Amino acid sequence: MISLEHLGKSYGVGEIKTEVLKDINLHIEKGEFVAIMGPSGSGKSTLMNIIGCLDRPSTGKYFFEEIAIDQLNSDQRALFRRYKLGFVFQGYNLLKKTSAIENVEMPLVYQGISAKKRHSLAYEALKSVGLEAYLERDPSQLSGGQQQRVAIARAIVTNPSLLLADEPTGNLDTKKSHEIMMLLSDFHTKGSTIIMVTHEEEMAQYASRIIHLRDGEVERIEDVR
Amino acid sequence: MFVNALFLALSEIRRNLMRSVLTMIGIVIGIASVIAMVNIGKGASASVTESVSKLGSRSLFIVPGQSKGMGGQSTTATPFELKDIEVLKNTIFSLEAVSGVENTTLTVLYADKNYHTGIRGVENDYLVIQDWQIEMGRAFEKSELRSGLSVCIVGKTVTNKLFDTGINPIGKKIRLEHFSCEAIGVLKEKGANTFGMDQDDAVLVPLKMFQRRISGSNTIHTIMSSVKKGIPLEEATIQIRRIMREQRSLSKEDEDDFSIFTMQALLSTISGITQMLTVMLGFVAAISLVVGGIGIMNIMLVSVTERTREIGIRLAIGATADDILTQFLIESIVLSALGGIIGIIVGLMISWGVSHVMDIAFIVDSLTISVALVVSMAIGILFGFVPARKAAEKNPIEALRYE
Structure with a gap:
Protein backbone atom coordinates (compact mmCIF):
# COMPACT_ATOMS: atom_id res chain seq x y z
CA MET A 1 0.00 0.00 0.00
CA ILE A 2 2.83 2.37 0.88
CA SER A 3 6.07 2.43 -0.99
CA LEU A 4 8.93 4.80 -0.27
CA GLU A 5 11.73 4.85 -2.84
CA HIS A 6 15.07 6.51 -2.13
CA LEU A 7 13.31 8.93 0.13
CA GLY A 8 15.44 11.72 1.60
CA LYS A 9 14.77 14.79 3.68
CA SER A 10 17.20 17.57 4.41
CA TYR A 11 16.99 21.03 5.87
CA GLY A 12 19.04 24.04 4.90
CA VAL A 13 21.55 24.33 2.08
CA GLY A 14 25.32 24.22 1.64
CA GLU A 15 27.41 23.79 4.74
CA ILE A 16 24.55 24.02 7.20
CA LYS A 17 22.60 21.39 5.28
CA THR A 18 21.46 18.60 7.60
CA GLU A 19 20.20 15.33 6.24
CA VAL A 20 17.48 13.97 8.47
CA LEU A 21 16.52 11.07 6.26
CA LYS A 22 18.79 9.33 3.74
CA ASP A 23 17.74 6.92 1.04
CA ILE A 24 14.79 5.31 2.81
CA ASN A 25 13.29 2.35 0.94
CA LEU A 26 10.20 0.87 2.51
CA HIS A 27 7.13 -1.10 1.54
CA ILE A 28 4.18 -1.42 3.86
CA GLU A 29 1.29 -3.67 2.96
CA LYS A 30 -2.38 -3.20 3.66
CA GLY A 31 -3.36 -4.59 7.06
CA GLU A 32 0.13 -4.34 8.54
CA PHE A 33 0.91 -2.97 12.00
CA VAL A 34 4.34 -1.38 11.69
CA ALA A 35 6.32 0.17 14.53
CA ILE A 36 9.08 2.67 13.79
CA MET A 37 11.76 2.76 16.45
CA GLY A 38 14.98 4.57 16.94
CA PRO A 39 16.81 6.92 19.28
CA SER A 40 15.93 10.59 19.27
CA GLY A 41 17.36 12.33 16.23
CA SER A 42 17.10 9.18 14.16
CA GLY A 43 14.47 10.82 11.95
CA LYS A 44 11.49 8.76 12.96
CA SER A 45 9.22 11.75 13.52
CA THR A 46 10.23 13.25 10.18
CA LEU A 47 9.49 9.96 8.47
CA MET A 48 6.16 9.83 10.22
CA ASN A 49 5.33 13.40 9.10
CA ILE A 50 6.20 12.57 5.51
CA ILE A 51 4.09 9.41 5.54
CA GLY A 52 1.35 11.44 7.22
CA CYS A 53 1.48 14.03 4.40
CA LEU A 54 2.26 16.81 6.85
CA ASP A 55 5.71 17.23 5.34
CA ARG A 56 7.23 16.69 1.89
CA PRO A 57 10.30 14.65 1.08
CA SER A 58 13.28 16.52 -0.40
CA THR A 59 14.17 13.65 -2.71
CA GLY A 60 12.74 10.29 -3.69
CA LYS A 61 9.26 9.02 -4.29
CA TYR A 62 6.31 8.26 -2.06
CA PHE A 63 3.44 6.20 -3.42
CA PHE A 64 0.25 5.56 -1.50
CA GLU A 65 -2.12 3.21 -3.29
CA GLU A 66 -0.61 4.31 -6.63
CA ILE A 67 -0.93 7.99 -5.76
CA ALA A 68 2.34 9.91 -6.08
CA ILE A 69 2.09 11.77 -2.78
CA ASP A 70 5.33 13.71 -3.37
CA GLN A 71 3.64 15.39 -6.35
CA LEU A 72 0.64 16.75 -4.40
CA ASN A 73 0.26 20.39 -3.49
CA SER A 74 -0.67 21.44 0.01
CA ASP A 75 -4.45 21.50 -0.61
CA GLN A 76 -4.35 18.06 -2.19
CA ARG A 77 -2.35 16.76 0.75
CA ALA A 78 -4.95 18.23 3.11
CA LEU A 79 -7.69 16.40 1.23
CA PHE A 80 -5.63 13.23 1.28
CA ARG A 81 -5.27 13.51 5.06
CA ARG A 82 -8.98 14.23 5.35
CA TYR A 83 -10.16 11.12 3.53
CA LYS A 84 -7.34 8.60 3.95
CA LEU A 85 -5.52 9.18 7.21
CA GLY A 86 -6.14 9.15 10.93
CA PHE A 87 -3.73 10.67 13.44
CA VAL A 88 -3.01 9.83 17.08
CA PHE A 89 -0.47 12.07 18.80
CA GLN A 90 1.62 11.77 21.93
CA GLY A 91 0.02 14.85 23.48
CA TYR A 92 -3.53 13.73 22.49
CA ASN A 93 -4.10 17.07 20.74
CA LEU A 94 -7.77 17.36 21.53
CA LEU A 95 -9.51 20.72 21.20
CA LYS A 96 -9.87 22.42 24.55
CA LYS A 97 -13.29 23.31 25.94
CA THR A 98 -14.82 21.01 23.34
CA SER A 99 -16.72 17.89 24.37
CA ALA A 100 -15.40 14.41 23.57
CA ILE A 101 -18.07 13.80 20.96
CA GLU A 102 -17.49 17.17 19.31
CA ASN A 103 -13.79 16.39 19.09
CA VAL A 104 -14.55 13.08 17.44
CA GLU A 105 -17.04 14.71 15.06
CA MET A 106 -14.51 17.27 13.85
CA PRO A 107 -12.92 15.22 11.00
CA LEU A 108 -16.43 14.39 9.76
CA VAL A 109 -17.28 18.11 9.64
CA TYR A 110 -14.46 18.59 7.14
CA GLN A 111 -15.79 15.63 5.15
CA GLY A 112 -19.09 17.48 4.93
CA ILE A 113 -21.14 14.79 6.64
CA SER A 114 -24.54 15.78 8.02
CA ALA A 115 -24.85 16.58 11.71
CA LYS A 116 -27.09 13.62 12.42
CA LYS A 117 -24.82 11.09 10.72
CA ARG A 118 -21.79 12.71 12.33
CA HIS A 119 -23.27 12.22 15.75
CA SER A 120 -24.05 8.54 15.24
CA LEU A 121 -20.63 7.79 13.70
CA ALA A 122 -18.85 9.63 16.52
CA TYR A 123 -20.95 7.77 19.08
CA GLU A 124 -19.97 4.43 17.52
CA ALA A 125 -16.29 5.39 17.49
CA LEU A 126 -16.37 6.44 21.15
CA LYS A 127 -18.22 3.23 22.00
CA SER A 128 -15.50 1.19 20.30
CA VAL A 129 -12.91 2.77 22.61
CA GLY A 130 -15.19 2.24 25.61
CA LEU A 131 -16.08 5.89 26.25
CA GLU A 132 -19.79 5.93 25.43
CA ALA A 133 -20.45 7.19 28.96
CA TYR A 134 -18.22 10.25 28.54
CA LEU A 135 -19.65 11.85 25.40
CA GLU A 136 -20.17 15.31 26.82
CA ARG A 137 -17.01 15.41 28.91
CA ASP A 138 -14.50 18.13 28.27
CA PRO A 139 -10.88 16.88 27.72
CA SER A 140 -9.91 18.57 31.00
CA GLN A 141 -12.39 16.32 32.80
CA LEU A 142 -10.82 13.14 31.37
CA SER A 143 -7.71 11.21 32.44
CA GLY A 144 -4.72 10.91 30.10
CA GLY A 145 -5.71 7.40 29.06
CA GLN A 146 -9.27 8.51 28.38
CA GLN A 147 -8.07 11.53 26.38
CA GLN A 148 -5.92 9.26 24.23
CA ARG A 149 -8.94 7.02 23.64
CA VAL A 150 -10.92 10.03 22.47
CA ALA A 151 -8.02 10.84 20.15
CA ILE A 152 -8.08 7.28 18.82
CA ALA A 153 -11.83 7.51 18.30
CA ARG A 154 -11.26 10.75 16.38
CA ALA A 155 -8.62 9.04 14.24
CA ILE A 156 -10.75 6.01 13.36
CA VAL A 157 -14.14 7.74 12.99
CA THR A 158 -13.55 8.40 9.29
CA ASN A 159 -12.54 4.75 8.76
CA PRO A 160 -9.14 5.79 7.36
CA SER A 161 -6.95 3.65 5.11
CA LEU A 162 -4.02 4.30 7.39
CA LEU A 163 -3.82 5.07 11.11
CA LEU A 164 -0.72 6.96 12.17
CA ALA A 165 0.26 6.98 15.84
CA ASP A 166 3.13 9.16 17.00
CA GLU A 167 4.28 7.97 20.43
CA PRO A 168 0.69 7.20 21.45
CA THR A 169 1.76 5.93 24.89
CA GLY A 170 4.48 8.51 25.48
CA ASN A 171 2.54 10.37 28.17
CA LEU A 172 0.95 7.34 29.88
CA ASP A 173 1.90 4.92 32.63
CA THR A 174 2.53 1.26 31.80
CA LYS A 175 -0.95 0.03 32.63
CA LYS A 176 -2.65 2.73 30.56
CA SER A 177 -0.09 2.22 27.78
CA HIS A 178 -0.98 -1.43 27.49
CA GLU A 179 -4.67 -0.57 27.41
CA ILE A 180 -4.06 1.79 24.51
CA MET A 181 -1.89 -0.76 22.72
CA MET A 182 -4.59 -3.41 23.19
CA LEU A 183 -7.01 -1.03 21.59
CA LEU A 184 -4.74 -0.37 18.59
CA SER A 185 -4.00 -4.08 18.33
CA ASP A 186 -7.71 -4.70 18.31
CA PHE A 187 -8.23 -2.31 15.39
CA HIS A 188 -5.32 -4.02 13.63
CA THR A 189 -6.95 -7.43 13.94
CA LYS A 190 -10.16 -5.96 12.53
CA GLY A 191 -8.20 -4.94 9.42
CA SER A 192 -6.72 -1.47 10.01
CA THR A 193 -3.30 -0.58 8.71
CA ILE A 194 -1.31 1.11 11.47
CA ILE A 195 2.06 2.84 11.57
CA MET A 196 3.29 3.74 15.02
CA VAL A 197 6.36 5.63 16.18
CA THR A 198 7.62 4.64 19.60
CA HIS A 199 10.83 4.41 21.56
CA GLU A 200 9.49 1.77 23.96
CA GLU A 201 10.49 -1.77 23.01
CA GLU A 202 7.59 -3.15 25.05
CA MET A 203 5.00 -1.26 23.02
CA ALA A 204 6.68 -2.06 19.73
CA GLN A 205 6.09 -5.76 20.44
CA TYR A 206 2.39 -5.25 19.63
CA ALA A 207 3.35 -4.56 16.01
CA SER A 208 3.88 -7.16 13.34
CA ARG A 209 7.02 -5.51 12.02
CA ILE A 210 9.52 -3.12 13.61
CA ILE A 211 11.59 -0.74 11.52
CA HIS A 212 14.71 0.43 13.33
CA LEU A 213 16.02 3.83 12.26
CA ARG A 214 19.44 5.25 13.07
CA ASP A 215 20.89 8.51 11.78
CA GLY A 216 18.22 8.84 9.15
CA GLU A 217 18.72 5.40 7.71
CA VAL A 218 16.94 2.09 8.08
CA GLU A 219 19.19 0.09 10.36
CA ARG A 220 17.24 -3.16 10.30
CA ILE A 221 13.72 -4.48 9.90
CA GLU A 222 12.52 -6.98 12.47
CA ASP A 223 9.55 -9.30 12.00
CA VAL A 224 7.80 -9.81 15.33
CA ARG A 225 5.54 -12.69 14.40
CA MET B 1 -19.04 23.95 5.41
CA VAL B 52 -40.77 76.66 10.67
CA SER B 53 -43.48 75.54 8.32
CA LYS B 54 -45.96 75.50 11.18
CA LEU B 55 -45.30 79.00 12.37
CA GLY B 56 -44.62 80.74 9.19
CA SER B 57 -43.54 79.11 6.05
CA ARG B 58 -45.83 81.70 4.55
CA SER B 59 -44.58 84.68 6.51
CA LEU B 60 -42.42 87.53 5.22
CA PHE B 61 -40.36 90.00 7.22
CA ILE B 62 -39.57 93.44 5.98
CA VAL B 63 -36.79 95.35 7.72
CA PRO B 64 -35.15 98.65 6.85
CA GLY B 65 -31.65 98.56 5.36
CA GLN B 66 -29.77 96.07 3.28
CA SER B 67 -27.54 93.46 4.68
CA LYS B 68 -25.80 90.54 3.09
CA GLY B 69 -26.65 88.10 5.86
CA MET B 70 -29.24 87.99 8.54
CA GLY B 71 -29.49 90.59 11.29
CA GLY B 72 -27.14 93.54 11.38
CA GLN B 73 -29.24 95.98 9.43
CA SER B 74 -27.83 99.32 8.43
CA THR B 75 -28.47 102.03 10.99
CA THR B 76 -28.74 104.79 8.42
CA ALA B 77 -31.76 103.28 6.69
CA THR B 78 -35.06 105.01 7.41
CA PRO B 79 -37.47 102.95 9.49
CA PHE B 80 -41.03 102.36 8.33
CA GLU B 81 -44.13 104.23 9.35
CA LEU B 82 -47.74 103.27 9.93
CA LYS B 83 -48.70 104.56 6.49
CA ASP B 84 -46.39 102.00 4.87
CA ILE B 85 -48.36 99.26 6.58
CA GLU B 86 -51.66 100.81 5.50
CA VAL B 87 -50.50 100.91 1.89
CA LEU B 88 -49.33 97.30 1.98
CA LYS B 89 -52.64 96.23 3.46
CA ASN B 90 -54.68 98.10 0.92
CA THR B 91 -52.74 97.41 -2.24
CA ILE B 92 -51.35 93.88 -1.98
CA PHE B 93 -54.18 91.41 -1.98
CA SER B 94 -51.90 88.41 -1.88
CA LEU B 95 -51.16 89.24 1.74
CA GLU B 96 -53.38 87.67 4.35
CA ALA B 97 -52.18 89.78 7.23
CA VAL B 98 -49.76 92.67 7.79
CA SER B 99 -48.54 94.01 11.11
CA GLY B 100 -45.85 96.38 12.24
CA VAL B 101 -43.74 95.00 15.06
CA GLU B 102 -41.69 96.96 17.55
CA ASN B 103 -39.56 95.27 20.15
CA THR B 104 -37.93 96.17 23.42
CA THR B 105 -37.36 94.65 26.83
CA LEU B 106 -38.72 96.04 30.07
CA THR B 107 -39.27 94.98 33.65
CA VAL B 108 -42.95 94.27 34.28
CA LEU B 109 -44.43 94.36 37.76
CA TYR B 110 -47.51 93.00 39.43
CA ALA B 111 -48.05 93.17 43.19
CA ASP B 112 -44.70 92.23 44.73
CA LYS B 113 -43.44 90.32 41.68
CA ASN B 114 -41.35 91.63 38.84
CA TYR B 115 -40.02 90.04 35.71
CA HIS B 116 -37.85 91.21 32.83
CA THR B 117 -39.42 90.34 29.51
CA GLY B 118 -39.87 91.29 25.90
CA ILE B 119 -42.45 93.95 25.07
CA ARG B 120 -43.82 93.84 21.56
CA GLY B 121 -45.91 96.53 19.95
CA VAL B 122 -48.17 94.80 17.44
CA GLU B 123 -51.55 94.79 15.73
CA ASN B 124 -54.10 91.98 15.73
CA ASP B 125 -52.72 90.71 12.42
CA TYR B 126 -49.59 89.69 14.30
CA LEU B 127 -51.61 86.91 15.95
CA VAL B 128 -52.76 85.73 12.53
CA ILE B 129 -49.23 85.72 11.12
CA GLN B 130 -47.87 83.82 14.11
CA ASP B 131 -50.92 81.55 14.20
CA TRP B 132 -51.23 82.41 17.87
CA GLN B 133 -54.45 81.80 19.80
CA ILE B 134 -55.80 83.67 22.79
CA GLU B 135 -56.31 81.24 25.65
CA MET B 136 -58.14 83.57 27.97
CA GLY B 137 -59.70 86.98 27.44
CA ARG B 138 -59.61 88.60 24.02
CA ALA B 139 -57.51 90.23 21.32
CA PHE B 140 -57.16 94.00 20.91
CA GLU B 141 -60.19 95.96 19.84
CA LYS B 142 -60.03 98.37 16.88
CA SER B 143 -60.47 101.33 19.17
CA GLU B 144 -57.66 100.19 21.43
CA LEU B 145 -55.33 99.84 18.46
CA ARG B 146 -56.33 103.18 17.01
CA SER B 147 -56.01 105.16 20.18
CA GLY B 148 -53.16 103.15 21.68
CA LEU B 149 -54.94 102.39 24.92
CA SER B 150 -52.95 100.87 27.76
CA VAL B 151 -53.98 97.28 27.39
CA CYS B 152 -51.84 94.19 26.94
CA ILE B 153 -51.96 90.51 26.08
CA VAL B 154 -49.65 88.47 28.24
CA GLY B 155 -47.59 85.43 27.25
CA LYS B 156 -47.82 82.26 29.27
CA THR B 157 -44.35 82.48 30.79
CA VAL B 158 -44.93 86.04 31.95
CA THR B 159 -48.30 85.04 33.40
CA ASN B 160 -46.68 82.27 35.39
CA LYS B 161 -43.97 84.58 36.69
CA LEU B 162 -46.26 87.42 37.74
CA PHE B 163 -49.42 85.73 38.97
CA ASP B 164 -49.80 83.09 41.63
CA THR B 165 -51.75 80.05 40.53
CA GLY B 166 -55.45 80.57 40.85
CA ILE B 167 -55.34 84.28 40.13
CA ASN B 168 -57.09 85.29 36.93
CA PRO B 169 -54.83 87.78 35.15
CA ILE B 170 -57.67 89.26 33.09
CA GLY B 171 -58.48 92.79 34.19
CA LYS B 172 -55.38 93.09 36.39
CA LYS B 173 -53.19 96.14 36.05
CA ILE B 174 -49.58 95.37 35.20
CA ARG B 175 -46.88 97.99 35.53
CA LEU B 176 -44.52 98.34 32.61
CA GLU B 177 -41.85 100.41 34.32
CA HIS B 178 -43.40 103.89 34.50
CA PHE B 179 -46.94 103.23 33.32
CA SER B 180 -49.52 100.56 33.84
CA CYS B 181 -51.71 98.62 31.47
CA GLU B 182 -54.65 96.31 31.82
CA ALA B 183 -54.24 92.64 30.91
CA ILE B 184 -57.05 91.81 28.48
CA GLY B 185 -55.86 88.40 27.33
CA VAL B 186 -53.51 85.53 27.89
CA LEU B 187 -51.79 83.87 24.94
CA LYS B 188 -51.91 80.16 24.43
CA GLU B 189 -48.65 78.41 25.27
CA LYS B 190 -46.34 78.04 22.27
CA GLY B 191 -43.15 76.66 23.76
CA ALA B 192 -39.65 77.20 22.44
CA ASN B 193 -39.17 78.21 18.83
CA THR B 194 -36.73 76.72 16.31
CA PHE B 195 -33.85 78.59 17.87
CA GLY B 196 -34.68 77.47 21.40
CA MET B 197 -36.11 80.82 22.49
CA ASP B 198 -39.17 80.81 24.73
CA GLN B 199 -41.89 82.41 22.63
CA ASP B 200 -44.21 82.75 25.58
CA ASP B 201 -41.79 85.14 27.28
CA ALA B 202 -43.46 88.27 25.88
CA VAL B 203 -46.11 90.91 26.49
CA LEU B 204 -48.03 92.23 23.48
CA VAL B 205 -49.25 95.82 23.48
CA PRO B 206 -50.98 97.87 20.74
CA LEU B 207 -48.39 99.24 18.31
CA LYS B 208 -49.68 102.82 18.76
CA MET B 209 -49.28 102.55 22.50
CA PHE B 210 -45.74 101.22 22.09
CA GLN B 211 -44.87 104.18 19.86
CA ARG B 212 -46.37 106.74 22.18
CA ARG B 213 -45.34 105.48 25.59
CA ILE B 214 -42.22 103.36 25.02
CA SER B 215 -40.33 104.35 21.87
CA GLY B 216 -41.70 107.86 21.71
CA SER B 217 -41.58 107.98 17.91
CA ASN B 218 -43.69 106.96 14.92
CA THR B 219 -41.08 104.61 13.55
CA ILE B 220 -41.56 100.90 12.92
CA HIS B 221 -38.54 98.66 12.59
CA THR B 222 -40.14 95.46 11.39
CA ILE B 223 -43.14 94.66 9.26
CA MET B 224 -44.38 91.11 9.40
CA SER B 225 -46.85 89.68 6.94
CA SER B 226 -48.20 86.38 5.84
CA VAL B 227 -49.01 85.42 2.30
CA LYS B 228 -52.36 83.88 1.35
CA LYS B 229 -52.37 80.17 0.68
CA GLY B 230 -51.78 79.20 -2.94
CA ILE B 231 -49.83 82.33 -3.79
CA PRO B 232 -46.09 81.87 -4.26
CA LEU B 233 -43.95 83.77 -1.77
CA GLU B 234 -41.82 85.10 -4.63
CA GLU B 235 -44.83 86.81 -6.16
CA ALA B 236 -45.73 88.50 -2.88
CA THR B 237 -42.11 89.49 -2.39
CA ILE B 238 -42.01 91.18 -5.80
CA GLN B 239 -45.22 93.09 -5.08
CA ILE B 240 -44.03 94.22 -1.67
CA ARG B 241 -40.73 95.34 -3.13
CA ARG B 242 -42.43 97.44 -5.77
CA ILE B 243 -44.78 99.10 -3.29
CA MET B 244 -42.02 99.74 -0.77
CA ARG B 245 -39.72 101.26 -3.40
CA GLU B 246 -42.59 103.56 -4.34
CA GLN B 247 -43.32 104.40 -0.73
CA ARG B 248 -39.69 105.21 -0.05
CA SER B 249 -39.42 107.14 -3.37
CA LEU B 250 -36.45 105.24 -4.69
CA SER B 251 -35.37 105.98 -8.24
CA LYS B 252 -34.49 103.29 -10.74
CA GLU B 253 -30.79 103.58 -9.98
CA ASP B 254 -31.23 103.33 -6.23
CA GLU B 255 -30.76 100.04 -4.50
CA ASP B 256 -33.35 98.79 -2.05
CA ASP B 257 -32.95 100.38 1.37
CA PHE B 258 -34.99 97.59 2.97
CA SER B 259 -34.85 93.82 2.98
CA ILE B 260 -37.51 91.16 2.66
CA PHE B 261 -36.84 87.87 4.39
CA THR B 262 -38.86 84.73 4.14
CA MET B 263 -38.88 81.94 6.69
CA GLN B 264 -38.19 79.65 3.73
CA ALA B 265 -34.81 81.25 3.16
CA LEU B 266 -34.08 80.97 6.85
CA LEU B 267 -35.16 77.36 6.80
Missing part, protein backbone atom coordinates in the same frame (compact mmCIF):
# COMPACT_ATOMS: atom_id res chain seq x y z
CA PHE B 2 -20.21 27.53 5.64
CA VAL B 3 -22.95 26.72 8.13
CA ASN B 4 -20.48 24.71 10.16
CA ALA B 5 -18.02 27.58 10.13
CA LEU B 6 -20.80 29.85 11.36
CA PHE B 7 -21.60 27.53 14.26
CA LEU B 8 -17.93 27.17 14.97
CA ALA B 9 -17.52 30.95 15.07
CA LEU B 10 -20.49 31.35 17.41
CA SER B 11 -19.24 28.67 19.80
CA GLU B 12 -15.76 30.21 19.71
CA ILE B 13 -17.23 33.60 20.60
CA ARG B 14 -19.18 32.01 23.44
CA ARG B 15 -16.07 30.22 24.65
CA ASN B 16 -14.21 33.53 25.00
CA LEU B 17 -17.24 35.60 25.93
CA MET B 18 -15.45 38.31 27.90
CA ARG B 19 -12.85 38.87 25.23
CA SER B 20 -15.45 38.81 22.47
CA VAL B 21 -17.58 41.40 24.24
CA LEU B 22 -14.59 43.67 24.77
CA THR B 23 -13.64 43.29 21.12
CA MET B 24 -17.15 44.11 20.01
CA ILE B 25 -17.34 47.28 22.11
CA GLY B 26 -15.21 49.17 19.60
CA ILE B 27 -17.64 48.34 16.80
CA VAL B 28 -20.65 48.91 19.06
CA ILE B 29 -19.45 52.42 19.91
CA GLY B 30 -18.59 53.19 16.30
CA ILE B 31 -21.88 52.01 14.84
CA ALA B 32 -23.93 53.44 17.71
CA SER B 33 -22.40 56.88 17.30
CA VAL B 34 -22.90 56.89 13.54
CA ILE B 35 -26.52 55.82 13.93
CA ALA B 36 -27.16 58.28 16.74
CA MET B 37 -25.50 61.21 14.96
CA VAL B 38 -27.27 60.64 11.67
CA ASN B 39 -30.66 59.99 13.26
CA ILE B 40 -30.43 62.94 15.64
CA GLY B 41 -29.24 65.15 12.81
CA LYS B 42 -32.12 64.08 10.59
CA GLY B 43 -34.56 64.44 13.47
CA ALA B 44 -33.31 67.93 14.22
CA SER B 45 -33.62 69.12 10.65
CA ALA B 46 -37.06 67.52 10.35
CA SER B 47 -38.14 69.35 13.49
CA VAL B 48 -36.73 72.63 12.22
CA THR B 49 -38.58 72.19 8.95
CA GLU B 50 -41.76 71.26 10.76
CA SER B 51 -41.72 74.08 13.26
CA SER B 268 -32.84 76.39 3.99
CA THR B 269 -29.94 78.12 5.74
CA ILE B 270 -30.64 76.23 8.94
CA SER B 271 -31.15 72.86 7.30
CA GLY B 272 -27.96 73.45 5.34
CA ILE B 273 -26.11 73.94 8.61
CA THR B 274 -27.68 70.91 10.29
CA GLN B 275 -26.91 68.79 7.25
CA MET B 276 -23.29 69.84 7.29
CA LEU B 277 -23.09 69.14 11.02
CA THR B 278 -24.67 65.74 10.54
CA VAL B 279 -22.14 64.83 7.89
CA MET B 280 -19.25 66.07 10.02
CA LEU B 281 -20.41 64.26 13.16
CA GLY B 282 -21.07 61.14 11.12
CA PHE B 283 -17.54 61.37 9.76
CA VAL B 284 -16.07 61.67 13.25
CA ALA B 285 -18.13 58.66 14.31
CA ALA B 286 -16.89 56.74 11.28
CA ILE B 287 -13.33 57.23 12.50
CA SER B 288 -14.24 55.43 15.72
CA LEU B 289 -15.52 52.59 13.54
CA VAL B 290 -12.09 52.24 11.98
CA VAL B 291 -10.58 52.18 15.48
CA GLY B 292 -13.07 49.45 16.37
CA GLY B 293 -12.01 47.50 13.29
CA ILE B 294 -8.38 47.72 14.32
CA GLY B 295 -9.43 46.40 17.74
CA ILE B 296 -10.94 43.37 16.03
CA MET B 297 -7.80 42.81 14.01
CA ASN B 298 -5.69 43.05 17.15
CA ILE B 299 -7.74 40.51 19.06
CA MET B 300 -7.97 38.17 16.09
CA LEU B 301 -4.18 38.24 15.72
CA VAL B 302 -3.81 37.34 19.40
CA SER B 303 -6.44 34.66 19.00
CA VAL B 304 -4.66 33.14 15.99
CA THR B 305 -1.39 32.90 17.94
CA GLU B 306 -3.16 31.49 20.97
CA ARG B 307 -4.92 28.88 18.90
CA THR B 308 -1.89 27.81 16.88
CA ARG B 309 -2.16 24.29 18.23
CA GLU B 310 -5.84 24.09 17.34
CA ILE B 311 -4.95 25.19 13.82
CA GLY B 312 -2.31 22.46 13.70
CA ILE B 313 -4.82 19.84 14.82
CA ARG B 314 -7.35 20.97 12.26
CA LEU B 315 -4.77 20.95 9.46
CA ALA B 316 -3.58 17.44 10.45
CA ILE B 317 -7.14 16.19 10.49
CA GLY B 318 -7.76 17.40 6.98
CA ALA B 319 -8.65 21.09 6.97
CA THR B 320 -7.32 22.94 3.93
CA ALA B 321 -5.75 26.39 4.25
CA ASP B 322 -9.02 27.77 2.83
CA ASP B 323 -11.03 26.05 5.56
CA ILE B 324 -8.87 27.73 8.20
CA LEU B 325 -9.08 31.08 6.41
CA THR B 326 -12.87 30.79 6.22
CA GLN B 327 -13.12 29.81 9.87
CA PHE B 328 -11.22 32.85 11.14
CA LEU B 329 -12.74 35.22 8.62
CA ILE B 330 -16.26 34.19 9.56
CA GLU B 331 -15.36 34.53 13.20
CA SER B 332 -14.31 38.15 12.74
CA ILE B 333 -17.31 38.89 10.51
CA VAL B 334 -19.70 37.41 13.07
CA LEU B 335 -17.94 39.36 15.81
CA SER B 336 -18.18 42.66 13.95
CA ALA B 337 -21.72 42.02 12.68
CA LEU B 338 -22.89 41.23 16.21
CA GLY B 339 -21.15 44.41 17.33
CA GLY B 340 -22.92 46.21 14.50
CA ILE B 341 -26.36 44.91 15.48
CA ILE B 342 -25.82 45.83 19.13
CA GLY B 343 -24.46 49.19 17.97
CA ILE B 344 -27.59 49.83 15.90
CA ILE B 345 -29.81 49.08 18.89
CA VAL B 346 -27.72 51.26 21.21
CA GLY B 347 -27.60 54.02 18.61
CA LEU B 348 -31.37 53.97 18.20
CA MET B 349 -31.80 54.07 21.96
CA ILE B 350 -29.46 57.07 22.21
CA SER B 351 -31.21 58.94 19.41
CA TRP B 352 -34.59 58.12 20.95
CA GLY B 353 -33.41 59.45 24.31
CA VAL B 354 -31.89 62.58 22.82
CA SER B 355 -34.94 63.27 20.68
CA HIS B 356 -37.02 63.08 23.83
CA VAL B 357 -34.82 65.39 25.86
CA MET B 358 -34.25 67.89 23.06
CA ASP B 359 -37.84 67.65 21.88
CA ILE B 360 -36.98 66.85 18.28
CA ALA B 361 -38.43 64.24 15.97
CA PHE B 362 -37.27 60.63 16.45
CA ILE B 363 -36.40 59.39 12.99
CA VAL B 364 -35.32 55.84 12.20
CA ASP B 365 -33.39 56.03 8.99
CA SER B 366 -33.53 52.53 7.50
CA LEU B 367 -30.87 53.35 4.91
CA THR B 368 -28.38 54.31 7.61
CA ILE B 369 -29.15 51.10 9.49
CA SER B 370 -28.61 48.84 6.51
CA VAL B 371 -25.46 50.72 5.56
CA ALA B 372 -24.21 50.37 9.16
CA LEU B 373 -24.82 46.63 9.06
CA VAL B 374 -23.03 46.21 5.75
CA VAL B 375 -20.16 48.44 6.88
CA SER B 376 -19.70 46.51 10.13
CA MET B 377 -19.53 43.24 8.21
CA ALA B 378 -17.15 44.81 5.72
CA ILE B 379 -14.96 45.82 8.67
CA GLY B 380 -14.98 42.19 9.80
CA ILE B 381 -13.76 41.12 6.36
CA LEU B 382 -11.27 43.94 6.02
CA PHE B 383 -9.68 43.65 9.45
CA GLY B 384 -10.24 39.91 9.79
CA PHE B 385 -8.43 39.05 6.59
CA VAL B 386 -4.87 39.61 7.77
CA PRO B 387 -5.23 37.45 10.92
CA ALA B 388 -7.16 34.79 9.00
CA ARG B 389 -4.50 34.56 6.32
CA LYS B 390 -1.85 34.33 9.02
CA ALA B 391 -3.76 31.39 10.49
CA ALA B 392 -4.16 29.69 7.12
CA GLU B 393 -0.47 30.01 6.28
CA LYS B 394 0.64 28.08 9.34
CA ASN B 395 2.78 25.01 8.87
CA PRO B 396 0.93 22.02 10.37
CA ILE B 397 4.03 20.43 11.92
CA GLU B 398 5.18 23.61 13.61
CA ALA B 399 1.64 24.43 14.66
CA LEU B 400 1.27 21.00 16.30
CA ARG B 401 4.51 21.50 18.18
CA TYR B 402 3.45 24.94 19.46
CA GLU B 403 3.07 25.08 23.23
